Structure formats: structure tokens, C-alpha cells
Amino acid sequence: MTTVVPDRRALFTGFFMVGLAGFGGVMPHAQHMLVEQRRWLTEQQFAEVLGLGQVLPGPNIVNVAVAVGARFHGASGALVSCAGLLLAPLGVVLLLAALYASYQQQPLVQGLLRGLAPTGIGLVLGMALKLATRLPRRQLPWALVLLTFLAVAVWKLSLLLVLLLLVPLGVALAWHWPERVS
Amino acid sequence: MMLWTLFTLFAEFSLLAVGGANSVVPEIHRTVVGELGWLTGSQFAALFAIAQAAPGPNVLFVSLIGWQMAGVSGAAISLLGICLPSSLLSFVVARWWQRVQGSRLALAIERGLAPLTVGLVLAGASAMLHAITPGTRGLLLCAATAVLAWRLRINPLWLLAVGGLLGALGWV
Numbered sequence: 001m002t003t004v005v006p007d008r009r010a011l012f013t014g015f016f017m018v019g020l021a022g023f024g025g026v027m028p029h030a031q032h033m034l035v036e037q038r039r040w041l042t043e044q045q046f047a048e049v050l051g052l053g054q055v056l057p058g059p060n061i062v063n064v065a066v067a068v069g070a071r072f073h074g075a076s077g078a079l080v081s082c083a084g085l086l087l088a089p090l091g092v093v094l095l096l097a098a099l100y101a102s103y104q105q106q107p108l109v110q111g112l113l114r115g116l117a118p119t120g121i122g123l124v125l126g127m128a129l130k131l132a133t134r135l136p137r138r139q140l141p142w143a144l145v146l147l148t149f150l151a152v153a154v155w156k157l158s159l160l161l162v163l164l165l166l167v168p169l170g171v172a173l174a175w176h177w178p179e180r181v182s
Numbered sequence: 183m184m185l186w187t188l189f190t191l192f193a194e195f196s197l198l199a200v201g202g203a204n205s206v207v208p209e210i211h212r213t214v215v216g217e218l219g220w221l222t223g224s225q226f227a228a229l230f231a232i233a234q235a236a237p238g239p240n241v242l243f244v245s246l247i248g249w250q251m252a253g254v255s256g257a258a259i260s261l262l263g264i265c266l267p268s269s270l271l272s273f274v275v276a277r278w279w280q281r282v283q284g285s286r287l288a289l290a291i292e293r294g295l296a297p298l299t300v301g302l303v304l305a306g307a308s309a310m311l312h313a314i315t316p317g318t319r320g321l322l323l324c325a326a327t328a329v330l331a332w333r334l335r336i337n338p339l340w341l342l343a344v345g346g347l348l349g350a351l352g353w354v
Contacts, residue, residue, distance in 0.1 A: 019238045021339055025310075026239045027303075028331065028338050036335045048279075051295035054302050056275060058196055058268020059203040059241035066269045067276035078273050086261060089238020090245055094257060096236045097229065097246050108350055113235055115349015118320040119342050121310045122327025128303040129332035134296070141297040148301025153308040160200045163298075170294030175286070 004039045008073055008080050014038055015065050015084035022089070026061045028123040031130070034068065041068070047131055055167055061085065144170055184252045185259045192244050192263030199268065202306070203241035210244070220251060241265065319354050 006014065014033055021029045034041045041049065053063035062082060069081030103109050135141045144166070151162045191213070199206045207230065214220050229250065233243035241264060248260030282288045316324065327341050348354050
């Protein structure tokens with residue numbers, strides 16, 4: 001798959017649209033824009049950037065915007081990507097907060113939110129499925145998926161603890177038995 | 183003075199937000215509602231719900247706290263505070279990552295992190311599902327969206343439009 005190198009203006013507008021579109025979770029929109037729509041990254045590269053963005057502290061999508069911007073245009077690229085990502089939603093969220101008080105009781109507004117919430121979560125699950133499709137069909141990586149999910153979602157361990165344990169474990173497994181994890 | 187307080191407060195949370203902005207929400211609640219008494223618990227919950235309903239990253243929630251305390255400039259400075267330290271770290275790591283790309287270490291990191299990423303995204307989705315307690319139809323809508331988003335390279339906005347419409351019509 002061939003990829004395209006964006007200029008700074010494209011970085012700004014691309015992330016601007018992602019920020020504006022991202023109801024109930026921005027990452028699926030970012031994946032669509034970066035991989036499927038504008039082809040700045042391959043699925044593989046997106047998975048790498050997302051992995052780093054998740055492991056590092058801070059808002060994941062902002063980390064992704066920084067990494068993508070830096071990849072193509074260094075510090076200024078990171079800056080325009082973040083500005084594009086955050087500017088529009090900041091305006092919208094302030095507007096909504098101001099409107100909320102007057103319209104919060106409207107059944108139409110409540111119905112809309114009731115429909116948007118599960119759809120947004122479905123988009124996140126869809127992205128997980130896309131990422132999972134790329135994992136090798138071997139036991140080890142899938143055991144790590146399960147372990148990560150159980151530790152965070154079921155056992156409710158602190159995320160910091162989970163990452164401190166599983167990041168070295170995953171990397172060490174992949175280092176020593178690359179043929180088993182790949 | 184309030185602007186500087188907001189900036190430093192949220193800058194401290196920035197590097198603690200392992201796994202995303204939502205992971206520090208309980209800590210922000212403890213500080214802003216409990217220690218500082220800036221907001222009541224229900225004000226906090228309402229602002230959080232608005233941020234979730236609005237487009238854009240979840241981290242925008244902190245801008246609403248800043249807005250409540252110091253208007254639009256408070257909103258902007260709070261957002262800057264929570265994004266700046268983690269973004270600097272992320273920038274440094276991204277540059278380093280480009281240099282080591284293709285090396286054995288980079289390969290091991292990339293392959294070792296991939297399963298964790300999938301697990302974390304699934305855990306996040308599960309936490310969000312628990313938070314909204316959807317009915318059977320909500321779960322169906324969620325599952326159908328997941329399969330369509332996975333199989334078709336469709337713009338997610340179309341799926342959201344359908345979901346919002348179904349909700350507004352009272353189906354969900």
C-alpha cells in the first residue's frame with residue numbers, strides 16, 4: 001500500500017476534521033482519516049503510533065497527533081496537528097456547555113444521546129477488530145490480548161501497574177522469540 | 183493568578199494520565215470537588231457528561247472545569263496544561279522511534295505492544311459500555327456498528343448519524 005506525505009496545512013485540516021467528527025471517541029475517526037482516507041500511514045504504522053500513544057502518559061489521541069505531526073514535519077508538524085485536533089472541539093464543547101442548561105430536559109436531545117453512545121462504543125470495538133485482524137494467528141499474542149483485557153477490565157488493576165508489568169513482558173517475549181510473536 | 187493555578191494543576195495530571203485522559207478523572211474529581219471545593223459533585227458529573235457527548239477527545243473535559251473557573255481563557259489554559267508535558271514526552275519518543283525504526287529493539291517493541299494495544303482498546307470499550315448500561319437494543323446497535331465499521335471502510339460519521347437517528351426516534 002502506498003502512502004502520501006502531507007504538508008503542514010494538510011496535517012492541520014486532517015486533524016481538524018478528526019476533532020470535529022469524533023463523537024464518543026476520536027480514535028476510530030483518526031484511524032479512518034490516517035489510513036483509509038488520506039493514506040498518510042499504513043495500518044502497520046498506525047498500529048505502532050497508536051501503541052506508543054497508549055503506553056505514554058497523556059491523552060492518547062493528542063500523543064498520536066504529536067507523533068504523526070513530528071513524523072512528517074518535526075516540531076512544527078506536531079504543533080499544527082495538535083492545534084487542528086483541539087481547536088474546533090474546544091469551541092463546540094464550550095458552546096454545548098452553555099446550551100446544555102436550557103435544553104437538557106428535551107426528550108429529543110436525550111434520545112439522540114442514547115443512540116449516539118452505543119454507536120460510538122461500537123466504532124471503538126470495530127477499530128479493535130481491525131487491529132486484531134493484523135495480529136499473527138499464534139497463541140502468544142492472543143494470550144497477551146486476553147491478559148491485558150482481564151487485568152484492566154475485569155481485575156481492575158491500576159493501569160500504571162498493568163503497563164509496568166506487561167510492556168516489558170510483551171517486548172521481552174517479542175525480543176527473545178520473535179518468530180513466535182510475529 | 184487563577185490561570186496559573188489552572189495551568190499547574192492540570193500540568194501535574196498530564197504525566198499521571200497513563201492510558202488516556204479518562205484515567206485521571208477520579209483524581210481530578212478528588213482534587214477539584216473534594217480538596218478545592220471548586221465544583222459540587224453533580225456539577226462535575228454534568229460537565230463530564232457534556233464533554234462525553236461533544237465531538238472531540240475526552241480530554242476536553244478539563245477545559246470545561248477551566249471554563250467554569252475562569253471563562254474561555256481558563257478553558258484554553260487548562261487544556262494546554264494537561265496536554266503540554268505529555269506532548270513533549272511523546273514528541274521526544276516519536277523522534278527516537280523514527281531513528282530506531284527497523285532495528286531489532288524497534289521490532290520487538292512494535293510486536294510486543296500490538297497485543298497490548300488491542301487489549302487496552304477492548305478494555306476501554308468495555309468500561310464505556312458499563313458506564314452507559316445500554317439495553318438489549320443498545321447492545322445490538324453497538325455490535326452492528328462494530329461489525330460494519332470493521333468490514334466496510336465506511337466513514338464513521340454515517341454510522342453515528344444512523345445511531346443518533348435511531349435514538350432520536352426512540353428505538354434505542
